Amino acid sequence: MDWEAVLLSLRLAGASVILLVPIGIALAWPLAMGRFRGKLLLEALTGLPLILPPTVMGFYLIVALGPMSPVGRIWEHLTGARLVFSFQGLLLAQVVTNLPFFLQPLVASLGGVDRRLLEVASTLGARPLGVYLRVALPLAWRGLLSAVVLSFAHAIGEFGVVLMVGGNLPGRTRTASIALFDQVQSFDLAGANRTALLLLTFALAVLMSTAWLRSRERAWS
Numbered sequence: 001m002d003w004e005a006v007l008l009s010l011r012l013a014g015a016s017v018i019l020l021v022p023i024g025i026a027l028a029w030p031l032a033m034g035r036f037r038g039k040l041l042l043e044a045l046t047g048l049p050l051i052l053p054p055t056v057m058g059f060y061l062i063v064a065l066g067p068m069s070p071v072g073r074i075w076e077h078l079t080g081a082r083l084v085f086s087f088q089g090l091l092l093a094q095v096v097t098n099l100p101f102f103l104q105p106l107v108a109s110l111g112g113v114d115r116r117l118l119e120v121a122s123t124l125g126a127r128p129l130g131v132y133l134r135v136a137l138p139l140a141w142r143g144l145l146s147a148v149v150l151s152f153a154h155a156i157g158e159f160g161v162v163l164m165v166g167g168n169l170p171g172r173t174r175t176a177s178i179a180l181f182d183q184v185q186s187f188d189l190a191g192a193n194r195t196a197l198l199l200l201t202f203a204l205a206v207l208m209s210t211a212w213l214r215s216r217e218r219a220w221s
Contacts, residue, residue: 001194004171005179012087012175013155016094017102020151023095024102025144029132031103032110047100054097054160061093061165090166090173097161102151105210109143110136142213149213153206157199 030036031043049057065083066072075083083089113136121135122128137144159177166173168182176195183192 001191001198002174002176002179002183005174006176006195006198008171008174009156009176012091012094013152015091016098016155017148017152019091019095020098020102021148024099024106024147024151025137027099028103028106028110029136032107033136046103049097050100054158055164057097058093058161058164061096061161065089065092065165084165085167085169085173087166087172090162093161093165094155094158097158098151098154101154102147105146105150106140106143109140109146113139142216146210146213149206149210153203156202 027042027046030039031046062084063069064071065075067076067082067084072083075081075088083092117139118131118135121131126134156175157177158175159181162173162175163178163181166175168174168178174182176199180192180195180199183189183195
């Protein structure tokens with residue numbers, strides 16, 4: 001078992017979720033309740049990583065974060081290091097890739113909130129942002145929890161984008177899924193089995209927990 005890769009996966013997934021929470025909360029409300037021009041485009045853009053091949057997503061992220069891009073040049077000027085093939089670049093790639101996995105359960109849960117409660121809060125003088133943060137979001141806490149769990153789990157198992165943007169640098173960008181790939185390539189089937197079993201157990205636990213949260217949400221609705 002490559003525990004260094006496992007710990008890096010956990011660190012990367014945790015950091016990506018920390019960044020996803022404010023971004024996802026900001027985007028979920030207009031996607032769930034908003035009526036504005038461009039909403040369909042916003043839905044399509046935020047859901048694009050779900051259907052786009054990881055190689056295509058990884059290629060465009062390399063272009064966006066590479067040394068010839070504005071973001072890459074600014075980062076290299078400030079830090080003296082390249083963003084691609086670094087933990088920071090990998091983190092940004094994970095945030096983009098996992099955004100739809102965070103948004104979908106949260107948007108669905110917000111859509112199920114009783115509109116009458118929101119209207120009552122508005123008539124009592126609450127501003128739209130207050131209605132969202134103090135009324136709608138607490139009522140949709142199961143959706144928020146599901147969003148955190150799903151995005152964390154997907155970040156743990158992501159392979160294609162991680163390999164393209166981060167490469168395979170031990171201790172820096174080599175995650176558990178890449179370690180599993182290396183074990184299979186080197187015919188270390190015993191090690192590959194241990195790594196795969198760990199990832200399988202984790203994925204099963206995540207699916208069971210999200211299914212339980214959905215069932216509890218339906219029971220309370």
